[in-house]
Amino acid sequence: MSDGVSLSDDMSSYTKGFDKSQTLLLSEVLDKYVAEENEARFLDAFVDSLNLDELGFTHSQLNEEGRPPYDPANMLKLFIWGYLNQTRSSRKLERECYRNLEVI
Numbered sequence: 513m514s515d516g517v518s519l520s521d522d523m524s525s526y527t528k529g530f531d532k533s534q535t536l537l538l539s540e541v542l543d544k545y546v547a548e549e550n551e552a553r554f555l556d557a558f559v560d561s562l563n564l565d566e567l568g569f570t571h572s573q574l575n576e577e578g579r580p581p582y583d584p585a586n587m588l589k590l591f592i593w594g595y596l597n598q599t600r601s602s603r604k605l606e607r608e609c610y611r612n613l614e615v616i
Contacts, residue, residue: 545613551596552614559589590615 546552562585564570569584593615594605608615 542613542616550614552593555589555592555596559585559592564588 564584569588590605590609594600594608599605599608610616
């Protein structure tokens with residue numbers, strides 16, 4: 513370069529990202545990433561206040577093999593969240609469970 517700065521010196525002045533293989537990047541508590549007025553908090557409190565057994569939500573019978581079923585309360589929370597956010601496809605809801613902090 514004409515100003516006497518080498519390319520390697522110029523490249524070292526950029527801000528570097530985090531190492532993706534480090535053990536902890538985010539806070540250990542996901543609750544810190546969801547705002548107090550977020551609808552997910554309301555849904556959590558609302559569904560937890562319901563008596564799901566009286567409403568017909570019961571656990572399916574456990575088999576000796578295979579995975580245990582998901583908690584019906586969590587499934588209801590996810591379904592209502594999806595309805596409010598126009599995400600009705602089960603595949604799209606699954607994707608949100610991996611990437612959206614308010615759903616996690």
